[in-house]
Amino acid sequence: MLIISLRGCIFKKNLIYFVNDIIKFLRKLPKISLLIITILLQQIAKSQLIVGETDPIILVSNVLVGKGQNIKISNIQYTGYNRASGFFENGKSTKLNMEAGIILSSGVAIGAKGPNNNPSKTSFETGSNMPGSALLDVFAVGKTFDAVILQFDFVPQTEEIVFNYVFASEEYLEYVDQNFSDIFGFFISGPGISGEQNVALVPGTNLPVCIDNINHLRNTSYFINNPNGEKTLQADGLTKILTATLKLVPCQTYTIKLAVADVNDRLLDTYVFIESGSFKHKTNMGRDTFICKDGFDVELDAGNYTRKVKWTCKDPKITITDDTAHKIRVNAYGEYCVEVFTDCGSFINCKKILPGVANISIGNDTLFCGDTLSKTLTVANRVFDSYLWSDSSTDPELVVNKKGLYWLEVNNGGCIKRDSVFIDLQPLPKIDLGNDTIVCGDFDLIIGTNTIADRYLWNTGDTLSRIHINKGGKYILKVEERTCKAIDSIIVTKRNKFNLNIGSPRTEICNNDTLTLRTGIYDTLNFITKWNNGSSNPSITINQTGRYTVWVKDKLCNFIAYDSMDVDVYKGLGNVWVPNAFTPDNNLLNDVFKPVSDISTFNYYKFAIFDRWGQKIFESTNPQSGWDGFINNKLSPNDVYIWTLYIKSNCSNGNINFLKGVVHLVR
Structure with a gap:
């Protein structure tokens, strides 16, 4: 919008100065040789124009002049903004239909690169300090600005030299006949020519090549529209390939000037693309020829009938019978070259005979899964003269959004190829295993699922639509109908009956200690806990003698579990009682003699028995072990025996306690 509004604005000049100064300050790029640029840009996508910058001397010597032409080039000069010239490659994949060459621009050369995403592209960095061209002013409908002129001297070997070019501009289409007719000129001067003659003319006329002379309204057969959104080239319109012919005196020196400029303002860039190697001596061979089918017979004409010629083919398997004739006939694909001998030496022109259109492909048959589809059909990395799709559209690509059979017919040099593809849409299988289950x-x-499909696969390895399960876990089902897949899962949680264990059935604690009883179940959301002391927590802490009982219920499954513990609280040793008689007669009553206590754990314990003469007959440090009335595996006699007990409990204070007494063994 800014660029469009500038046209006709009285402050336009100052704004351009301002923007140009800023860009000049930021842009300090070194020149890069054509070779380096070419190597780097080979990695760029094949369907886009490749544009680079290099020295104009290299452009003329290495790009413009055809190989084998032996045209002597000298005095190369360049006038204009230093970034307004450059080279292009990969042009065959664009509407230019020429593979490589030189760019001259009233803006910046690299601005020609697609996509066409700016309908009014202007390179402000060229600034208002670039003058116009007096040569172009003669032919233009107004004053020229931002002129770029590439000139050089050359010596031709024959009477005619030709070159091919394409004129393109952002002025199309909206500024046709609006006095902004940007222009291109090809001026030749030298022997036999009066002044400087412009040979860049609309074919069959004396009209210069400019916006108003070739467009969508007049001379339309030479015009190609390039609307916004086109992917490979920035300009909004361009001409087809035009050919300029120079009438010359052989072996004499001529000067040529190639010039392009804006007209009546400095806005909206214009470009001229000059085909690589097309500045060459004329023969009657023409451009490369595309043959639509085998079994052809093509005549090649070297022209130059007063001169000697020599034909060759770059394919050593192909033999040319009459290789010195001016006209030959060929019936095999290949590159044919003719060397023409002149008074100043010789030159070589070549022509390729190629298959018209190789088989094309718009892709493979494709199945989309779901409810919608979107696919762009195109022939990748190739450009043709015309396109015709099954829906009668004529764009290089077709966006489809419904199933069906689609075909494309392309025409290139009169050769036609067709390809078709079937786009299918398959709804995704619908499966629902249900909610997670307990x-x-x-x-x-x-x-499982009731959905009918081609294949089923469970994470268990089963391949049926429904399965039996008896274990908890996550079950995943993948369903495939054709190549469309759906997946669902369900988590089955098994809740088992459970037991409680709050500890030993009987436990003693000291009177100053506490004991924490735990159920081990802390899921208060799904379990209910009740203690006989009224608590509903997963654990309780107690310090009183008593029986503690807990009840836990699984709310989801109504599983219930119980447990209880007797707790004794005592001081010191607690209660220790030692019998004064026992009867070891194997009647299972009072057969063993040992101390009895209401506590079960001691820090220290030693129990010993002596006979009346003081001889030790029994000793134990285990509170659960007692004397069974035997001495050295022999029954002891009825008698009185002396016992001693050294003992200290968890709750004892101070030293070990000592107790003693007598016991009667009675049989």
Whole structure:
């Protein structure tokens, strides 16, 4: 919008100065040789124009002049902004239809590169300090600005030299006949020519090549529209390939000037693309020829009938019978070259005979899964003269959004190829295994889907639509119909009956200690806990003698579990009692003699028995072990025996306690 509004604005000049100064300050790029640029840009996408910058001397010597032409080039000069000239490659993949060559621009050369995403592209960095061209002013409908002129001297070997070019501009289409007719000129001067003659003319006329002379309204057969959104070239319109012919005196020196400029303002860039190697001596061979089918017979004409010629083919398998004739006939694909001998030496022109259109492909048959589809059909990395799709559209690509058979017919040099593709749409299989499920105890369930499909695969390895399960876990089902897949899963959680264990059935603690009893179940959301002391917590802490009972219920499955513990609280040793008689007669009553206590754990314990003469007959440090009335595996006699007990409990204070007494063994 800014660029369009500038046209006709009285402050336009100052704004351009301002923008140009800023860009000049930021842009300090070194020149890069053509060779380096070419190597780097080979990695760029094949369907886009490749544009680079290099020295104009290299452009003329290495790009413009055809190989083998032996045209002597000298005094190369360049006038204009230093970034307004450059080279292009990969042009065959664009509407230019020429593979490589030189760019001259009233803006910046690299601005020609696509996509066409700016309908009014202007390179402000060229600034208002670039003058116009007096030569172009003669032919233009107004004053020229931002002129670029590439000139050089050359010595031709024959009477005619030709070159091919394409004129393109952002002025199309909206500024046709609006006095902004940007222009291109090809001026030749030298022997036999009066002044400087412009040979860049609309074919069959004396009209210069400019916006108003070739467009969508007049001379339309030479015009190609390039609307916004086109991917390979920035300009909004361009001409087809035009050929300029120079009438010359052989072996004499001529000067040529190639010039392009804006007209009546400095806005909207214009470009001229000059085909690589097309500045060459004329023969009657013409451009490369595309043959639509085998079994052809083509005549090649070297022209130059007063001069000697020599034909060759770059394919050593192909033999030319009459290789010195001016006209030959060929019936095999290949590159044919003719050397023409002149008074100043010789030159070589070549022509390729190529298959018209190789087989094309717009892709493979494709199946989309789901409810919608979108696919762009195109022939990748190739450009043709015309396109015709099955829906009668004529763009290089077709966006489809419904199933069906689609075909494309392309025409290149009169050769036609067709390809078709079927686009299908398959709804995704619909499966629903249900919500995640909790089961109580042992179970046997059937899970699965009623969806009819080609294939089923469970993470269990089963391949049926429904399966039996009796274990908890995550079950995943993949369903495939043709190549369309759907997946669903379900988590089955098994809840088992459970037991409680809050500890030993009987426990002693000291009177100053506490004991924490835990159920081990802390899921208060799904379990209910009740203690006989009224608590509903997963654990309680106690310090009183008593029986503690807990009840836990699984709310989801109604499983219930119980447990209890007797707790004794004592001081010191607690209660220790030693019998004064025992009867070891194997009647299972009072057969063993040992101390009895209401506590079960001691820090220190030693129990010993002596006979009346003081001889030790029994000793134990285990509170659960006692004397069974035997001495050295022999029954002891009825008698009185002396016992001693050294003992210290967890709750004892100070030293070990000592107790003693007598016991009667009675049989």
